Amino acid sequence: MPKKSKYCLGLDYGTNTVRALLVDIANGREIATAVFAYPSGRDGIILDPKNLDLARQNPDDYLLGAETAVRKTLARARRADKTFSPSQVVGIGVDTTGSTPLPVDASGEPLCRRKEFRRNPNALAWLWKDHTGFAEAAEITALAAAEHPEYLAKCGGTYSSEWFFSKILHCLRVDPKVFDAAASWVECCDWIPAVLVGETRPGRIKRGRCAAGHKAMFNAAWGGLPAENFLAKLDPKLGGLRDRLFNETCTSDVSAGGLSEEWAARLGLPEGIPVAVGAFDAHLGAVGSGVFPGKFVKIIGTSTCDICVWPNQSPLADIPGLCGIVDGSVMSGFFGLEAGQSAVGDIFNWFVNEIQPGGPKNGSHAELTKKAARIKPGASGLLALDWNNGNRTILIDQRLTGLLLGQTLHTKPEEIYRALIEATAFGALTIIKRFQEYGVRIDEVINCGGIAEKNPLVMQIYADVTGLEMKIARSAQTCALGSAIAGAVAAGGHPDFASAQAAMCGLKAKTFKPDAANHRVYEELYPLYRKLHDAFGTAEWTGSLFSVMKDLLALRDRQLS
């Protein structure tokens, strides 16, 4: 009788849905998966029409999602393989969006469950893309720049409104009742494993290195979280919170505990199997894509995360504009380097779903892509900035917006669609250049996520703009796969992430090589993008923009003739 396969379950909490994925730890075979859409708000996000910066989530959606998606996955696994038994599942890993902190009471219950806070969005989870704390982010940046520049050096030089303390400080300022009622604040990626293992008391929750290091300025070099007197200068109450947060963090190859009896029953899985310490989706997505020094991973979804790793024994300068350099945030023994774009697929979706161009027939992603593919680089005369949701790297500034330039009376929807794709490609190139300038080697780019999978035009434009070959991760669910890998390592099924990756990850055969002629045109366009980028995005820039429209028209005329 052949040895029975062992499986791990990856739970991937995205912006609108949660996915469960069951993976064979010997070879990465994905035997079943299921997705659950969060029922609250609009596509799972609670919004405020009077405050477009606000984006919250209901943490109970996460738990209902775990139960529903896991049970459906297990049922599908049984249908796919009659011999499958849930007893073969040996570990669970969890990734989530972030920074998505939620205020909890002393037992770890989310405050939003309390009657007095039921309709209060401040008691919900503060979704990564909530930008209400932009003023607080600036305040934190200013104070750190003056008193603790080392805090900023590891997170690109600017503390973002998307991050942990900006959100908590904003809550303190606008809704002190919620702040005062919170025994602690917990990142979503820490809270879900805590629920699954049945230990949600804030002081006992195992906190992930990834969220803490990238979003809460946690670093062993200064003894963990920022100093109490630093936080107290922002607000005495914030200083008082420090002791109610955490002092230690773990990498995701560590178990957060065994699956509780209650949750074993709810999920239909064996009690006591290890649940790995949680991490952010992109970081575990990079693991599932095969990240390693020299292999730059782009997880392209509604937004984009770029992740690479670098041996933590090698010298590495602080890199301005990155979202973080954190030892162990991706893999033990390596610095995890995170960058990203605040919107990529979201920009294309905005154009298709909000602007709804092209009349009844021609406005779908498929139609626009088909027509955009026929346009030569530069031939539309258009140039766009990819800032409809701000800029996460290298400017770290949410108070930026989109820009489209070069429209004539002939401009067509597919030309704008292509310009938006190109804008995100120029944004990606800006990030890659920043890594390279600071000595991080990039031998290949591995892409993953829905857009990388489904839109060859986007991948070809990325190759043509960057001049780099674009490869695609084999798995369509690299985040969930990365979580399953974390579960597998936490359960002892593999000794470390690299061994698990060797067994469980791969690349697709199809890759996208840069077209030399197109690349040359984009080498002319990129300086114009960069000029707009610097003009609108940096306080230092002064100069002239008089040539921009003229250069675009000259290039257009050349490409059309």
Added chain:
Amino acid sequence: MPKKSKYCLGLDYGTNTVRALLVDIANGREIATAVFAYPSGRDGIILDPKNLDLARQNPDDYLLGAETAVRKTLARARRADKTFSPSQVVGIGVDTTGSTPLPVDASGEPLCRRKEFRRNPNALAWLWKDHTGFAEAAEITALAAAEHPEYLAKCGGTYSSEWFFSKILHCLRVDPKVFDAAASWVECCDWIPAVLVGETRPGRIKRGRCAAGHKAMFNAAWGGLPAENFLAKLDPKLGGLRDRLFNETCTSDVSAGGLSEEWAARLGLPEGIPVAVGAFDAHLGAVGSGVFPGKFVKIIGTSTCDICVWPNQSPLADIPGLCGIVDGSVMSGFFGLEAGQSAVGDIFNWFVNEIQPGGPKNGSHAELTKKAARIKPGASGLLALDWNNGNRTILIDQRLTGLLLGQTLHTKPEEIYRALIEATAFGALTIIKRFQEYGVRIDEVINCGGIAEKNPLVMQIYADVTGLEMKIARSAQTCALGSAIAGAVAAGGHPDFASAQAAMCGLKAKTFKPDAANHRVYEELYPLYRKLHDAFGTAEWTGSLFSVMKDLLALRDRQLS
């Protein structure tokens, strides 16, 4: 028996159609009208997909249009008034777009009728919005700046690609066969009256002061057209053309001749009735709107022309950036001052017809206007430049393009629509300010044209942005009415334009007063528009744009809260 009414016929040649209008010269009553759409090309314009700057027209469309529209108008007049007889028509006036020159042979036949040029767009009429001569425009500007700055001083400091000599010189450069075959070049507004009076030999055609002065640098101060040696320096053949053009020009209160026997028969009108010397649509539109010193007329259509007049005995400085200051171009005894925006309605039409936003139901002008009217100034966070077709005033630069800034992932089509309207309003304000800075008094703004008539939102935004009351001309066809007035004066029915205006023009009761609160918001937005305008539109500007997006977001947040 009551005295029989006398009528004049105005022929208004627009970009896509020609309109005939029959007007009672005693009171301006419009008894019948008809429109004819040019059959050639796309909406009457011959385009080249490989050269988006190219826009030509078939002059035979003009003649077919005259016949069809006039006959239909007369038939309608008979139906409206049983006693009407064509014998009551005492004069004809003609206005056209411009500069729209066409190459003709020695008998005045358009070259495009020749077999060898049948498929050659260079032998057609070069429509006002043809920008193929942008390089030649720059060349003419540079030479005039060096050797004859006085030429430029009367046309805003820059010679435009939309104008007479840019087009002819471009033809000479790219298609010398057409240039060599041309005995002369004739403005459309001169050629049509010439055809109607049966004298098309170039040397005998009465040329209008309006086209010559505004577009061909004709000025009595330097003996008419630019000096032969000036033109010869651009190209010896252009110098050689000067003598085959014209030495004299007339104002439009003068008769170009009597209606020929042939055309009297074709139109169904009395032979010999005076046909006034032609002028541009906007100039006669201003006459039909009641232009007079202090009364600033905006003719708002696909593009916008702004016209005002100033006594030619009063001192008036050269005004940089204007399209022209020409004695008699609008009314005898007054300088005619022309400015304008290269696209206004065309920008709104582009958004609705090319971009087709809002899905099947929400993308019409009516729906977008309804929704845009509910948006507060500044509340979208958007700011646009109105340069999709270049900038006619005050930059005089066709090598400029549109810009939209401030998009988020929430931006809606109606917000963009409103931003485009606001952009044209900011453009209008920029022109008004320029006039005022140089001492031209503006007591009131009289608007006319389809958009002024039909879109109260546009008019209200113009009032709110400029802080000036917007009035609307009584006639819906002020250009055709102005032509009819020219016909009436040329026929001796009124002694001069001012007397004819007093009898034949008026205003609508409904006007648009600025809302003080909205005006204050626009006073904050305009400096941001102006900053973008100067940054992308002037060679001199250097500075920082870092605050633009942030200021827009701050204003948005204030207006939404």
